[in-house]
Amino acid sequence: MITLYAFGPLFGLCDASPFVTKTLVHLKMSGLAFSCDYKGFEHAPKGKQPYIRDGETVIADSVFIRDYLEATYNLDFDQGLDPIARAQSWAIERMLEDHLYWGIMSARWLIPDNFEKGPRHFFQAIPEEHREGAIQGTLEAIQKRTQAHGLGLHTPHEQAAQINRSLTSLSVLLGDKAFMFGDTPTGLDASAFGMVEGVLCDTFSSPYRDHARTLPNLITYRERMRERFFAD
Numbered sequence: 001m002i003t004l005y006a007f008g009p010l011f012g013l014c015d016a017s018p019f020v021t022k023t024l025v026h027l028k029m030s031g032l033a034f035s036c037d038y039k040g041f042e043h044a045p046k047g048k049q050p051y052i053r054d055g056e057t058v059i060a061d062s063v064f065i066r067d068y069l070e071a072t073y074n075l076d077f078d079q080g081l082d083p084i085a086r087a088q089s090w091a092i093e094r095m096l097e098d099h100l101y102w103g104i105m106s107a108r109w110l111i112p113d114n115f116e117k118g119p120r121h122f123f124q125a126i127p128e129e130h131r132e133g134a135i136q137g138t139l140e141a142i143q144k145r146t147q148a149h150g151l152g153l154h155t156p157h158e159q160a161a162q163i164n165r166s167l168t169s170l171s172v173l174l175g176d177k178a179f180m181f182g183d184t185p186t187g188l189d190a191s192a193f194g195m196v197e198g199v200l201c202d203t204f205s206s207p208y209r210d211h212a213r214t215l216p217n218l219i220t221y222r223e224r225m226r227e228r229f230f231a232d
């Protein structure tokens with residue numbers, strides 16, 4: 001049976017990480033049996049989750065996990081999509097994962113109120129005398145990462161202008177369809193759902209959440225994906 005190494009359902013989300021949520025959806029789309037392990041982070045091959053174990057095979061990164069599932073089990077999550085739609089799917093996924101994600105992540109960690117309500121809990125296991133030092137070190141590292149990415153070089157107002165543009169683009173691309181490419185979910189829906197759920201999360205306020213709340217089709221899309229894949 002496949003093991004998915006995950007953070008767990010926190011903050012009202014299917015998983016604290018949109019990338020883990022994406023892989024959860026891909027696994028559910030696959031119909032394969034799998035279980036979740038919430039204690040594997042320190043063994044993550046690339047220092048990040050998700051990763052999976054399938055027998056002796058360990059695969060890290062949601063993109064490579066999907067590739068592995070499709071290649072190994074003869075699946076195609078984009079069945080019915082032509083080459084142009086498949087290319088669009090990749091382009092939209094990159095917008096979500098290499099752009100929108102950085103807005104979600106920095107809002108969650110670097111807006112102090114959000115940090116208090118969420119990520120601070122991840123440090124509970126650290127002895128009290130070392131905890132604040134560990135928190136400060138992590139926050140500085142995250143600040144540096146967002147600057148290296150580029151988003152963190154902008155003012156909050158400029159960041160919101162760009163992130164909200166990605167949200168509006170996603171909403172326009174979804175339009176009145178049930179899923180990103182029509183009536184049937186495809187591989188991209190896994191990624192889109194993880195990010196939409198992450199940005200709309202009630203626990204964390206941000207200019208992005210405020211903007212996403214003005215895009216009704218994203219809200220109904222989140223509910224539709226939850227019903228379809230997480231009714232249990």
Ligand SMILES: N[C@@H](CCC(=O)N[C@@H](CS)C(=O)NCC(=O)O)C(=O)O
Binds near residue numbers: 016019049050061063
């Ligand atoms: N490209 C990776 C991104 C995974 C990722 O960024 N995971 C985050 C959680 S959202 C993580 O594990 N962060 C831990 C860390 O960087 O220390 C994927 O698609 O799986």
